[in-house]
Amino acid sequence: MEKPLKSYNLPESLLLIAMVILATSKTNAQELKPVESGLAPVNGIEMYYEVYGEGDPIILLHGSFYTIEMNWSELIPELSKNRKVIAIEFQGHGHSPYSDREFSIANLASDVEKLMDYLSIDSADVAGYSMGGSVAYQFAVQSPERLRKLVIISSVYKDSGWLSIGNDAFDDFKPEFFDNTPLQTGYEAVAPVKSDWRKFTTQMVGFMKVPLDIGDSNIAKITAPVLIIAGDNDGTDKIELMKTYRLLGGDVMADMQPMPKSQLAIIPSQSHVSVMMETKAILGYMERFLE
Numbered sequence: 001m002e003k004p005l006k007s008y009n010l011p012e013s014l015l016l017i018a019m020v021i022l023a024t025s026k027t028n029a030q031e032l033k034p035v036e037s038g039l040a041p042v043n044g045i046e047m048y049y050e051v052y053g054e055g056d057p058i059i060l061l062h063g064s065f066y067t068i069e070m071n072w073s074e075l076i077p078e079l080s081k082n083r084k085v086i087a088i089e090f091q092g093h094g095h096s097p098y099s100d101r102e103f104s105i106a107n108l109a110s111d112v113e114k115l116m117d118y119l120s121i122d123s124a125d126v127a128g129y130s131m132g133g134s135v136a137y138q139f140a141v142q143s144p145e146r147l148r149k150l151v152i153i154s155s156v157y158k159d160s161g162w163l164s165i166g167n168d169a170f171d172d173f174k175p176e177f178f179d180n181t182p183l184q185t186g187y188e189a190v191a192p193v194k195s196d197w198r199k200f201t202t203q204m205v206g207f208m209k210v211p212l213d214i215g216d217s218n219i220a221k222i223t224a225p226v227l228i229i230a231g232d233n234d235g236t237d238k239i240e241l242m243k244t245y246r247l248l249g250g251d252v253m254a255d256m257q258p259m260p261k262s263q264l265a266i267i268p269s270q271s272h273v274s275v276m277m278e279t280k281a282i283l284g285y286m287e288r289f290l291e
Helices: 012-025 068-072 105-118 131-142 164-172 182-190 194-208 216-220 238-247 279-290
Strands: 036-042 045-052 056-061 083-089 124-129 147-153 226-231 263-267
Touching: 036 105, 045 105, 056 068, 056 105, 056 131, 068 083, 083 105, 105 131, 124 131, 131 147, 131 216, 147 279, 182 194, 216 238, 226 238, 226 279, 238 263, 263 279
Parallel strands: 056 083, 056 124, 124 147, 147 226, 226 263
Antiparallel strands: 036 045, 045 083
16 A cells, blocks of 8 residues: 555645656556667766657656656657657756756756757757746747747746745755655656765755746747746746736737737646646647647
């Protein structure tokens, strides 16, 4: 019998993270095997990647502590029917070895571009969830010529994009909070060196406490079409979310002026965790937008 979530020594705010790990780990969707996988040398580290399908490329960027399977197992089989899907695992995550290199949004976004060089991909669509969405925003700012379209799922480009309760929770996180949880189980299942767990959690907790603000002016300069997907109760501040959408050219009266190239989708009755499980809705929005 599985250990009940409530029996883990885990703060209430982290129970949600553990829930999504358990939910996604039970799926059979990831039975699809990659056509290519390996460790790519990027910016002095090794970054794990998997490639599925053929067609126009889309790069998938996961959330904090996740692996490819945890975040994208339901979507990869569908997206790869008509596209080349490149899924990565950030520095220290999943199969990617731990590194003491600075863990920053700018470094992670640069890693994505270097992986594209390694795989000989000139430009691609990019989709990111949570932390991966923040990296995707940074990638759009740093490497605009490499981006076709951008999909942001339950994410922000600055701390004030989250409700204050979320930011306050990050301030209280400690590395030991993650010990003996499904997150550690998922890490040890694929990590090259299982004993790097404490170094990894310490690095991630430190990263969570670093202020994030890519800049309103930089977001306003993004020329690629952007699809923002959020849950109605996912912790993103919806007033700030509308400000973001306006920076991207959205929130107009389309009966009286052209429809903006960027789009906004709010999925009802969803949290930050559960919105990523809405495979059918997310897939529908993504396919229409990417076409």
